[in-house]
Amino acid sequence: GENVEQHPSTLSVQEGDSAVIKCTYSDSASNYFPWYKQELGKRPQLIIDIRSNVGEKKDQRIAVTLNKTAKHFSLHITETQPEDSAVYFCAGQTGANNLFFGTGTRLTVIP
Amino acid sequence: DGGITQSPKYLFRKEGQNVTLSCEQNLNHDAMYWYRQDPGQGLRLIYYSQIVNDFQKGDIAEGYSVSREKKESFPLTVTSAQKNPTAFYLCASSVTGSRINQPQHFGDGTRLSIL
Numbered sequence: 001g002e003n004v005e006q007h008p009s010t011l012s013v014q015e016g017d018s019a020v021i022k023c024t025y026s027d028s029a030s031n032y033f034p035w036y037k038q039e040l041g042k043r044p045q046l047i048i049d050i051r052s053n054v055g056e057k058k059d060q061r062i063a064v065t066l067n068k069t070a071k072h073f074s075l076h077i078t079e080t081q082p083e084d085s086a087v088y089f090c091a092g093q094t095g096a097n098n099l100f101f102g103t104g105t106r107l108t109v110i111p
Numbered sequence: 112d113g114g115i116t117q118s119p120k121y122l123f124r125k126e127g128q129n130v131t132l133s134c135e136q137n138l139n140h141d142a143m144y145w146y147r148q149d150p151g152q153g154l155r156l157i158y159y160s161q162i163v164n165d166f167q168k169g170d171i172a173e174g175y176s177v178s179r180e181k182k183e184s185f186p187l188t189v190t191s192a193q194k195n196p197t198a199f200y201l202c203a204s205s206v207t208g209s210r211i212n213q214p215q216h217f218g219d220g221t222r223l224s225i226l
Contacts, residue, residue, distance in 0.1 A: 004153075006153075
């Protein structure tokens with residue numbers, strides 16, 4: 001089955017700087033890649049997703065890029081704010097199969 | 112998402128006891144999922160159901176059981192056979208499991224601990 005690896009496991013940035021989280025996947029047939037944000041003790045919330053027919057997608061300060069050849073995708077957060085501090089999970093899906101999640105990145109934005 | 116309700120928020124299990132975690136959704140979603148989350152790890156799939164009266168094992172189904180008698184409900188039972196049940200349990204749903212690229216939406220979770 002699919003295997004999704006996520007790096008780094010922890011990331012600290014100064015407020016206003018950018019943060020980048022990277023994920024790789026193993027199944028070249030994977031075609032859907034969502035990103036979730038989870039605050040402490042709360043539910044994971046979908047923040048952005050990308051499909052394999054698109055190379056990049058943006059939503060205000062958040063963007064996701066996908067490189068199908070290299071089988072990796074990345075989350076970019078610009079102009080980080082303290083409320084961006086959370087654990088971020090990437091995931092991959094092949095067709096109608098289940099999601100496979102990365103192990104998460106704990107992002108800390110230092111005021 | 113307010114449409115997925117998990118209860119209770121906290122649950123304590125005694126040795127040899129079975130406990131049931133509730134998950135209800137009013138989103139009219141066909142597919143429902145149960146995940147286990149341990150510290151420092153991602154979400155691992157326990158069971159999923161794509162349609163009423165049908166469910167499938169995920170990656171870590173041993174020691175767990177589920178039922179799907181109604182579209183809106185997907186309870187998870189943690190049996191005494193699950194020797195390390197302490198974790199955060201998350202329920203999710205999606206429009207349908209048979210169509211591609213359907214995002215999953217999560218409940219607030221149940222934190223289960225051993226007494």
